[in-house]
Amino acid sequence: MLEIKELTRVYGRFTALNHLNIQIGDGELHGFVGPNGAGKSTTMRILATLLPPTSGTAVMDGVDVRKAPRRMRELIGYMPDFFGVYDRLKTWEYLDFYARCYGFSYQERMRMIDQLLELVRLSDKRDSYVDVLSRGMKQRLCLAHALIHDPRLLILDEPASGMDPRARAEMKDILRSLKDMGKTVLISSHILPELSEMCDSLTIIDHGNLVFSGTVDALSRKMNGSAPLDIRLLRDQVDAAATILKEFPGVTGIELADAQLLRVDFDGDEQAAAQLLKKLLLGDIAVADFHRAQMNLEKVFMEVTQDD
Numbered sequence: 001m002l003e004i005k006e007l008t009r010v011y012g013r014f015t016a017l018n019h020l021n022i023q024i025g026d027g028e029l030h031g032f033v034g035p036n037g038a039g040k041s042t043t044m045r046i047l048a049t050l051l052p053p054t055s056g057t058a059v060m061d062g063v064d065v066r067k068a069p070r071r072m073r074e075l076i077g078y079m080p081d082f083f084g085v086y087d088r089l090k091t092w093e094y095l096d097f098y099a100r101c102y103g104f105s106y107q108e109r110m111r112m113i114d115q116l117l118e119l120v121r122l123s124d125k126r127d128s129y130v131d132v133l134s135r136g137m138k139q140r141l142c143l144a145h146a147l148i149h150d151p152r153l154l155i156l157d158e159p160a161s162g163m164d165p166r167a168r169a170e171m172k173d174i175l176r177s178l179k180d181m182g183k184t185v186l187i188s189s190h191i192l193p194e195l196s197e198m199c200d201s202l203t204i205i206d207h208g209n210l211v212f213s214g215t216v217d218a219l220s221r222k223m224n225g226s227a228p229l230d231i232r233l234l235r236d237q238v239d240a241a242a243t244i245l246k247e248f249p250g251v252t253g254i255e256l257a258d259a260q261l262l263r264v265d266f267d268g269d270e271q272a273a274a275q276l277l278k279k280l281l282l283g284d285i286a287v288a289d290f291h292r293a294q295m296n297l298e299k300v301f302m303e304v305t306q307d308d
Contacts, residue, residue: 136167
């Protein structure tokens with residue numbers, strides 16, 4: 001398990017991270033979401049031991065990033081948002097260079113390189129020079145580089161940035177394969193819908209502060225609880241229904257979405273919503289449909305990260 005505890009990073013008078021607390025279970029794909037400048041990359045650099053925290057810490061499998069940074073590096077694979085590759089090397093030579101740095105034997109390196117290239121779907125590019133690879137291929141090659149020492153935790157900063165839709169789909173499949181291998185993966189992005197499709201859980205931060213951390217379903221429930229009520233009528237009873245709604249506690253606004261659909265701003269809970277429906281039916285209002293409007297995740301992101 002990765003546990004981030006009261007993680008704080010201050011630059012002069014600017015607080016990039018403000019007492020961040022997150023728990024990520026073993027084998028989870030965890031999305032780390034926030035607008036540009038929210039503190040995502042700062043957090044990831046601290047986890048990768050590239051940047052010391054001002055206070056607080058992070059612990060992975062009992063290893064504290066502040067007390068044992070060298071041991072922490074053995075547990076993590078880090079893929080930054082901006083990466084460099086050596087254009088004059090072939091893809092297998094690029095991976096071989098880094099595998100040598102870890103002290104693997106020739107036989108181990110050749111076996112490992114073939115396995116990694118297959119995992120990231122670059123086996124057919126084994127003898128291609130890095131400079132002829134597309135951006136998406138280079139990103140997958142850098143992912144293979146991060147996996148050379150078989151880390152427990154992968155830290156991927158905007159891994160799908162700049163990719164076309166096909167390359168993004170391939171990256172998603174690779175990340176699911178890593179989850180099946182038991183890897184814990186922390187993926188950052190500023191695009192909430194993109195991460196929600198593949199992640200088990202999400203953390204949203206804004207201006208260095210924690211906004212939400214939990215499952216995708218929990219986020220949807222939390223936000224949809226404040227979504228408006230959609231009330232569709234069977235007959236032309238808009239005026240009569242509106243009269244009842246205006247008198248009900250918790251109704252703060254009524255909008256006519258179409259001829260027989262009322263969209264009602266309502267801050268009551270589920271029990272109060274049931275009472276509201278009962279009130280309409282007792283008032284002889286023919287209700288065909290009554291439900292909370294679903295908020296799409298893009299709208300959720302905009303609401304939870306809006307400026308004060």
